[in-house]
Amino acid sequence: MVSVGSAPAKVILFGEHAVVYGKPAIAMAVDMRFEVTIKPSPRNITLVEGHPIKERYHAYVKYVHDHFYSGPPLDYSSKSGIPSASGLGSSAALTIATLGALKAHHGELEPSIEEIARMGHETEYEVQGIASPTDTTTSAHGGGIYVANEQSSDHLWSISRGGKTWHLHKIDIPEDMHIVVGYSGESSKTRLQVKKVSKATKRSKFGMEMIDEIGDVVEEARGALKKKDVVRLGELMNKNQKLLTILGASNDKLQALIDAVSDHSYGVKLTGAGGGGSVIAITDKPELVRNLFEKRGAKAYMAKPASVGVKVNKGV
Ligand code: PMV
Numbered sequence: 001m002v003s004v005g006s007a008p009a010k011v012i013l014f015g016e017h018a019v020v021y022g023k024p025a026i027a028m029a030v031d032m033r034f035e036v037t038i039k040p041s042p043r044n045i046t047l048v049e050g051h052p053i054k055e056r057y058h059a060y061v062k063y064v065h066d067h068f069y070s071g072p073p074l075d076y077s078s079k080s081g082i083p084s085a086s087g088l089g090s091s092a093a094l095t096i097a098t099l100g101a102l103k104a105h106h107g108e109l110e111p112s113i114e115e116i117a118r119m120g121h122e123t124e125y126e127v128q129g130i131a132s133p134t135d136t137t138t139s140a141h142g143g144g145i146y147v148a149n150e151q152s153s154d155h156l157w158s159i160s161r162g163g164k165t166w167h168l169h170k171i172d173i174p175e176d177m178h179i180v181v182g183y184s185g186e187s188s189k190t191r192l193q194v195k196k197v198s199k200a201t202k203r204s205k206f207g208m209e210m211i212d213e214i215g216d217v218v219e220e221a222r223g224a225l226k227k228k229d230v231v232r233l234g235e236l237m238n239k240n241q242k243l244l245t246i247l248g249a250s251n252d253k254l255q256a257l258i259d260a261v262s263d264h265s266y267g268v269k270l271t272g273a274g275g276g277g278s279v280i281a282i283t284d285k286p287e288l289v290r291n292l293f294e295k296r297g298a299k300a301y302m303a304k305p306a307s308v309g310v311k312v313n314k315g316v
Helices: 059-068 092-103 112-129 134-141 192-205 205-226 232-245 254-265 286-295
Strands: 002-014 025-040 072-082 144-148 155-161 164-170 178-183 268-271 278-283 300-301 311-315
Touching: 002 092, 002 134, 002 178, 002 205, 002 232, 002 268, 002 278, 025 134, 059 072, 059 092, 059 112, 072 092, 072 112, 092 112, 092 134, 092 311, 112 134, 112 155, 112 192, 134 144, 134 155, 134 164, 155 311, 178 254, 178 286, 192 205, 192 300, 205 232, 232 254, 232 268, 232 278, 232 300, 254 278, 254 286, 278 286, 286 300
Parallel strands: none
Antiparallel strands: 002 025, 002 311, 025 072, 025 144, 144 164, 155 164, 178 278, 178 300, 268 278
């Protein structure tokens, strides 16, 4: 009997990094999925992709296995449609898909999404040393997610850890808005990037002011999303990118991708931790933007929203 869990990638439209400091953020699940399959292990040890489970290679799966499972050894395998370390949340999707597969393994075919999101955040936080619940909640829930420092309408749940509380909400993202992802091919190391930004915030008062300003941009973007005002959204994306650049989260390669498409986009910015990884553009010329990204050596994807988050299944 096999148990399967799958979960989508995400893009952060606004507010990465600042969200780690309790500021708001807006993210959207996209229809690239991570799938994890569990079978009873054919040996007396737990396996991942046929190899004995090791923290060094399988940190997320091992944390989930050690903390949320007790029983005979398992055999985990996975299939990913999400480039790893691309800023698209592949580690969150892996974590959520693994938790979903374990739920199915325990016979829970309609598990609590909130519980999975909470366990997912604990896992990312403990493995990475620091993490907001943005990626894990977006991957578990699907659709658009607004992370806020206070509760408002469409509240889903609140998660506290490390002295911070994040209030997670649903938010509508206009379906006809074209978002194109340009993946630089360079890996984005979330932990290092978060450290780098943390240094920038400690160096001077100015750094923390940039974080506050990102928070203001996100709140304004929330209003623009409600009004479906793509022109304003684009301006706010560009502003968000400038602030992230000042904080040291961008790099030359990402900037080159941004420059290549900015004349044909409402707005374009890095998404996720930066320092590599991906940029996103909102545009009404998606094919042109995709070609321009590819001309610059990037892999380009149309970010179609994924309305469904974690899926669980049991087969034969
Ligand atoms: O690059 P990703 O997909 O790991 O996203 C990181 C987003 C940050 O805001 C930089 C960190 C976080 O935990 O929210």
